Amino acid sequence: MAIRVLIAEDEILIARKIEQTLKRAGYEVVGIATDGEAALQKVSETAPNLVLMDIVMPGELDGVETAQIIRDRFRVPVVYLTAYADRETLERAKITLPFGYVLKPFEERELTIAVEIALSRHQIECELQAMLDKSKGLSQQNETSQTLKSEYISYISHEFRNPLAAIASSAELLQAYHNHLNEDKRQKHFERINSAVSAINQLLEDIVILESSESSAVLLAPRPLNIVEFCQDLIDSLQFSIGQSHILQFTHQSTCETLVLDEKMLWQILSNLLTNAIKYSPIGETIKLETSCETHKFICQICDRGIGIPPECQTHLFEPFYRATNAKKRPGTGLGLTIVKRAVDLLKGEISINSTIGVGTTVCVTLPLIADPPPSV
Numbered sequence: 001m002a003i004r005v006l007i008a009e010d011e012i013l014i015a016r017k018i019e020q021t022l023k024r025a026g027y028e029v030v031g032i033a034t035d036g037e038a039a040l041q042k043v044s045e046t047a048p049n050l051v052l053m054d055i056v057m058p059g060e061l062d063g064v065e066t067a068q069i070i071r072d073r074f075r076v077p078v079v080y081l082t083a084y085a086d087r088e089t090l091e092r093a094k095i096t097l098p099f100g101y102v103l104k105p106f107e108e109r110e111l112t113i114a115v116e117i118a119l120s121r122h123q124i125e126c127e128l129q130a131m132l133d134k135s136k137g138l139s140q141q142n143e144t145s146q147t148l149k150s151e152y153i154s155y156i157s158h159e160f161r162n163p164l165a166a167i168a169s170s171a172e173l174l175q176a177y178h179n180h181l182n183e184d185k186r187q188k189h190f191e192r193i194n195s196a197v198s199a200i201n202q203l204l205e206d207i208v209i210l211e212s213s214e215s216s217a218v219l220l221a222p223r224p225l226n227i228v229e230f231c232q233d234l235i236d237s238l239q240f241s242i243g244q245s246h247i248l249q250f251t252h253q254s255t256c257e258t259l260v261l262d263e264k265m266l267w268q269i270l271s272n273l274l275t276n277a278i279k280y281s282p283i284g285e286t287i288k289l290e291t292s293c294e295t296h297k298f299i300c301q302i303c304d305r306g307i308g309i310p311p312e313c314q315t316h317l318f319e320p321f322y323r324a325t326n327a328k329k330r331p332g333t334g335l336g337l338t339i340v341k342r343a344v345d346l347l348k349g350e351i352s353i354n355s356t357i358g359v360g361t362t363v364c365v366t367l368p369l370i371a372d373p374p375p376s377v
Contacts (some may be wrong), residue, residue, distance in 0.1 A: 002026060002027060002028040003026075003027050003028065003049045003050065003119060003323070003331070004028050004029065004037065004046065004047070004048045004049045004050075005022055005027050005029055005030065005031045005048055005049065005050045005052060005115070006029075006030050006031055006032075006033065006046060006048040006049070006051045006052070007019060007022075007029060007032045007033070007051075007052050008032075008033045008036070008038075008039040008051060008053045008054060008057065008063065008066065009032065009033075009034070009054045010035060010053070010054060010056075010058055010089060011054075011082060011341055012032070012106065013036070015032045015034075016032075018052060018081075018197055019205075020110065021034065021108050021111055021112065022111075022112075022115070023136070023191045023244075024108075024299075025112045025115070027115070028213035030042070030046035031046055031049050032198045034057075034058070035059035035061070036057050036059050036062060037053065037060065038044050038062065039053070039057075039060055039066050039070070039262055040061075040066060040070070041071060043070055043074050043076060044163060046075070048076060048285075049076070049077075049080045049119065049122075049337075050076065050077050050078075050099075050118060050119060050122075050151065051067070051070055051076055051077070051079070051117060052078075052079050052081055052102070052115075053066060053067050053070075053078050053080055053081060054080075054081045054082065054294045054305060055080050055081070055082040055093060055232055056082070056083075057132050063082075064092055064093055064095075067080070067093075067098060067243045068078075068095075071096060071097065074374065077098075077099040077118050077119070077121070078096070078098050078099060078103070079098060079099050079100040079101070079114050079115065079118045080093055080098050080100070080101045081102050081104060081106075082101065082102075082103060083096060083103070083104040083105075087363075088094045098111070099117075099118035099168065100114045100115075100118045100168070100171060100197060101114070101124060104166060108184050108283055112205055112260050114171075117167075117168075117171045121168060130206070134190045134306050139234065148322070149345070159318055162353070163178040165190025165272055166192055166195070167192070167193050167197070170189040170190075170192045171189075171193065171195050171321060173189060174186065174190075178289070183334065187351075191333065193276055195237075195240065195241055204261070206298045220262045220265065220346065220347070221260075221262055221263070221264070221369050222260050222261055222262045223259055223260065223263065223268075224258050224259070224261055225258065225260070225263055226257055226258055227252065227256075227257055227259050227261070227298070228257050228374050229289060230263065230267075230287060231250050231252065231270070231291060231300075232250055233273075234247045234267065234271060234274070234289075235249075235250045235289060238271070238274055238275070240271070240349060245278075245283050245284075246278050246281060246283070246285055246286070246287055247284075247285070247286040247287070248274070248286075248287050248288070249286055249289070250289045250290075250291075251288070251289075251290050251291075252291045252292070253281070253290060253291065253292040254291075254292045254293040256293040259293070259298055259369055260324040260369060260370040261298065261347075261367065261369070261370075262347060265343045265346060265347055266319075268339060268340070268343045269343050269344060269365060270300065272288065272303045272336040272337070272339055272340045273329075273336075273340060274287060274302055276337070277302050277303075277304035277306065277361070277363075278304075280306040280307050280327060280361070281303070281304045281305060281306035281307075281360075282306070283307075285304065285305050285306070285332070286305075287302065287303070287304045287313075288302070288303040288304075289301070289302055290303070290323075292376065293369075296368060296369050297366055297367070297368060297369060298366070298367045298368075298369055299365070299367075300363065300365050300367075301362055301363065301364050301365075302362070303360065303361075303362045304360050304361055304362075305359065305360035306360050307326055307327070307358070308326075308355050308356050308357040308358055308359055308361060309324050309327075309353070309355040309357070309361060310324060310325055310326060310357060312325075313325055314325075314353060314355060316336050317353060318337050318340075319336055319338065320335060320338045322337075322338075326357070340365075343348050344365060344367070347367050348367075348368055348374065349365060349367035349368060350365070350366045351363065351364070351365050353367075
C-alpha cells in the first residue's frame, strides 16, 4: 500500500509541483489544503501517513499552530515547507517537534529525502512506543513491578530520544542548507547521524545485557586485545560525540599492552563510567582514564572533578534506576552503574567508588586476566 501524504501549501503552483514529485517517487497524495483549517479537516478525513506543511499559511491558524494540533490530536508526523529559514522561525517551529524541514525553493531529491527520513523516524518511534506499551502492560502485575517498569519505560524513552534528536537535527540542517554547506560540513553532519545510530544500537545492547545478565545468559568471548588501542578508540569516540564540552585523557601506566579480555563487556564498563563522569562534571573539566596491569589483574580508574556523590547514596549506586539525591535534576536513567556492576560481576571482577561532594569521583575496576584465550569451537 502506498504511503499517503497530505500537502498543506497555499501557493497552488508549488503544491502541484510537490504533488508531481511525490507521485513520481511512489507516494499517494491524498489532498492539498490551502489553509490551516482545511488541513485539519483533510487530516481527519484522509488519515495521511505524513503532512507536508508550509509554515506561513493564511487564516486563523498558521502552519506552526496547525502542525501542533496535528501532532497532538492525530499523531501524524509533519515536515515543514518554508521559505523562511531565519533562526527565530526555526526555533518557533521546533517547539512542535517536527520530523524535518524543506527550504523553498527545493530540489526534487531534497524533498524525497526529507520525506523518507521523516517516515523512517516516525516508524522507529511507533515501534518504540509499542515496546513501551508492552512493558507497561507487563508492569501492571503488581505494585512493585509497576514502579520499576514505569521507570524502565521512562528510561527507554529518554535514552532513545537524544540520538533520534541528533539524527533529526543534522538531517534538517542537511535538507535546509545542503547547497550552502561545504563538503567538510556535510560530512560532519553525516558522521553525527552515524554516531547517533551507533548510540541507539549501543543502548539496545545495554538493555539486552541488563536483561540477559539476570539469567546468566551472556556468553563471554575473551580474546587478545591491545588495551592501548582499545581505550584510545573509546576515548576518541566519546570525545567526538561530546565535542569540546569536556576533555578526555587516557594514560596506560604499564608496559603490557596485549591482554586477554572480553571486548564487548569492557566497552560496556568503560563507556558507561566515562559517560557518567562527563554527565556529572562541569563544562570544560578533564576526565581521566588510567589503566595498568598487575599480576593476573587489569586495573582501570576513571577520575573526574564533578559534583561528587553523597556518602549516604554510595551504597545504593548499583541498584537499578537509583539516582543520587544531588543528581536527580541531571539527565540520566539510573541504569548505567547497574549495567557496569553486572558486567564486572560476569567477568568476576571488582568495582569500588571513592567520592567526595564538590571534589569529584574516582571509580576503580579490577578485572582478572586470562593467561590464554579459550580455543575456538
